[in-house]
Amino acid sequence: MTTESLPRRPAAKGGSTLRRYLPILDWGASYSRTLFGHDLLAAVIVTVMLIPQSLAYAMLAGLPPEAGLYASMLPLVAYAIFGTSRTLAVGPVAVVSLMTASSVGAIAASGTADYASAALLLALLSGLMLLAIGLFRLGFLANFLSHPVISGFITASGIIIAASQLKHILGIQAQGSNLASLLASMAGHIGETNLWTFAIGAGAIAFLFWVRLGLKPLLTAWGASPRAADIVAKTAPVLLILVTTALAWWFHLDQRGVHIVAEIPQALPPFALPPLDLSLIEQLWLPALLISIIGFVESVSVAQTLAAKRRQRIHPDQELIGLGAANIAASVSGGFPVTGGFARSVVNFDAGAETPAAGAFTAIGILVAALLLTPFLYYLPQATLAATIIVAVLSLVDLGALKRTWAYSRADFAAMAATILLTLGFGVEVGVVTGVAVSIVLHLWRTSRPHCAVVGVIPGTEHFRNINRHEVETSDRLITLRIDESLYFPNARFLEDRISELVAENPKVENLVLMCPAVNHIDASALESLEAINRSLKDAGVTFSLSEVKGPVMDRLKRTHFLDELTGKIYRSQIEAYRALA
């Protein structure tokens, strides 16, 4: 049952570093005709789903539609070579496209050449950062984005994206860097609504909701499996595109004020390096870092969820390299930042994809579409794309999570609510930066206060317990403080504070013992604190001892002068200390 899972540490087991960095060597070696059949079928279905998505997310990112197609070719091939998930479908996704629009929009006007090249540079920076984080094995840093913060950020982004697309549904102009200004701007232009556009947009939204809420149950009732019904529902946007494009062409809706996609170049992606402009890099490095982190966190949870279902494993550090390679590929082939998409990966998985080759086949499918089908998309109304975006992102909005989190933990609720409000009020960058900062500060605060307890002996035993919770025996001459965590710089000062408080409160005390059964590590800062504690207890006429120090910690202490200067002793067990000092 573990045969399918990738080895955890291939370098150590197989001796091949190459295999670790090129997972394709692993699954490629045993690639078979059967696997090919499964992968190809999944690729066809994902391609059909990806065409409208790639056009729509390019529009969301403020880029021409072909950028979406380009972002769905080479990046998929790069991920297939370097990624460790068998079923992750990489490409443009809603939240990253929004973040792209937000950061690049601050530098250049949408539609200009500067805008497009800034998006390429953003993808390059993000790719290089992901690569660096992966190579230096810093993937653990993503753990410090707490779940409530991510969940709040995704919800707020979904709301912003949906709001930003409403203007395309109404056929009006509107701009705003946050939700309030966007809505205000739309309210100001609502009189200019184009009814043809609105008819198409509203109709498209209604259709897509019907597919999701009405068609899927219907298909299931007709005997389709839930998976098949789901896949059919996910390809409904293609039908919508066909119908609305035909309508726009037939009725010449473009002459009635309906914005259409118009010319998409029928060409291979334009291979070129993005402009390496230092002042641009200075403006884009932070957004690139945020996009990298958010993209990685989202992608890795999808990948992990899907891998677990088949008892496969993914390797977060190598995933970073895979996503990094995908973004670098996007940057040299006319795309924009990409990552693993949730809905798309689930479809890929359900459609039976077995290896990352399915991604490469999808890329070929998109290439064929770009070369052959783009003329047919000339009359595609932008309102149709906006409708697909709105319906897709509303599933990201999970306001129920606020309620669930409130019930479980007020602190986590506060972090989530703050992230949502800040993202809505000040935009995605402020939202995610604050979210990360809040998560880390909360964590630092928690670890700066180690769990510790003053203990006494349970009469007639050798057990020591918290004096506030148990009936224990203590002595005026002795205070024993049990510390339940390793001692390191964040909690070192807390210990100094706690001990000076204890000594100030207990005038009769002559001996203080620090009981260390849970101390796995004492770092240089904590050693410095222990020395300071020893000195000030000495000035106060109190001896300082330790008990139950673990072997490795003791070995390390022996390399210092601390033990020579210690006014008390090191006791093997607390009961020995108690008998000697109480």
Add this chain to the structure above:
Amino acid sequence: MTTESLPRRPAAKGGSTLRRYLPILDWGASYSRTLFGHDLLAAVIVTVMLIPQSLAYAMLAGLPPEAGLYASMLPLVAYAIFGTSRTLAVGPVAVVSLMTASSVGAIAASGTADYASAALLLALLSGLMLLAIGLFRLGFLANFLSHPVISGFITASGIIIAASQLKHILGIQAQGSNLASLLASMAGHIGETNLWTFAIGAGAIAFLFWVRLGLKPLLTAWGASPRAADIVAKTAPVLLILVTTALAWWFHLDQRGVHIVAEIPQALPPFALPPLDLSLIEQLWLPALLISIIGFVESVSVAQTLAAKRRQRIHPDQELIGLGAANIAASVSGGFPVTGGFARSVVNFDAGAETPAAGAFTAIGILVAALLLTPFLYYLPQATLAATIIVAVLSLVDLGALKRTWAYSRADFAAMAATILLTLGFGVEVGVVTGVAVSIVLHLWRTSRPHCAVVGVIPGTEHFRNINRHEVETSDRLITLRIDESLYFPNARFLEDRISELVAENPKVENLVLMCPAVNHIDASALESLEAINRSLKDAGVTFSLSEVKGPVMDRLKRTHFLDELTGKIYRSQIEAYRALA
């Protein structure tokens, strides 16, 4: 013995919030003639020591000498009102002056009005930040600057400061943003050395070293107490100033190329708000934050060390408010950033200061000096001030710490060495930012890997121990993982990884128990992970149970759906779980 210590939580005990924020109400109420006598004597000695220091540190900060005097008046009064240390002597200090020169020097040329007003703004920003950190009780954040990083930073700063003053000793022009460029620039101009200047500078250094190394032992041998000898040695710079000023005046050395201090305005500090220029604020907020943190960390350790000697206590959050008030005072009275100084506080303590009133008296002493003595300082050679700086900062340089830290911990050594090299190579801001980042990343890395162990039962007992360290009994059907830390977002994913690894490695396993005797808290992210673990174990046909869950943790879990969905059970004790599942 605890009567002298300030109450720890006066608000809670005395019901007076005012007293918490105004420690002066505490000690001021019982102020007596005896205390006044002690404080006054200490103030006179500190004033004599502070006059040359304030002139010298103003020069180091790139400001005119009067700025140093102004920074030693009102800030001391503000700290006396708001600070909690009885003996801390606030004012300009070497490292903060260097940081001021480094950040303000990037904005304006030394000697211009823009330079001086940027220094005022820097003090204001730093004061407001300290105040905010104190009011929001975020002082714990300073704990995340590990000891090796601070120690390395101070050592490197001392080297840079000494090198930067060499040009004044030689009487040449030299500039450089890091040690290498500074030394290179000096080497290029060494031919322009002014011999008169060099004679004074080198003579002054030799004299000061003799005082430290020769005079102190001599005085002690003549029967002076070590404390008295130390105080005399600390006032030696004043003698040096008298002699070298007289020499410069007598021989008209200013006409022979010796730079002198020249006109110092004989005036009260210029009270005015610093310029509130937004673009300046944007450039200065980060340096201000760094200065705040470094200043606070340095000051609080001095204050804590001195307080412990007399069994007094300081309150870090209120200290932040005190230092914030001092910096705001500096900013509205023509000064620059200040903090508690080490050498000066020790002298204050040793000279018998009893309350912060000593600081206020020192301020009056400096005011008198500014009004009456400044004409006599006209001919004071800058080389004399440079010599006092060099001798003072060389005591900050502690390269031996590198060796001690290497012996104790390689990781801490790496952090220290990196901070030293980066500070020397790229300047103080890069050095301290990197140091903070390295400290925090190291901490995050450590806490993202909680201590945990697979355990088995010791035959014939109910005790469970690590299977790698003890002879224990286990079962193929059951894996028990004991987790030795609270579960929260930084380590939540690690747990998911570890469990999926265990299940992949043990094909026969049917039950997995997470033993939680040390889990004090499960946050929302970790709950999410437990749910994910439960789901993927279910897909893999393994039940998931918990054992020895603490009461408060259990209460919280009961508010969620987790217990309903759990495939296994919650066992009160691990032995029950073992008997049921093994």
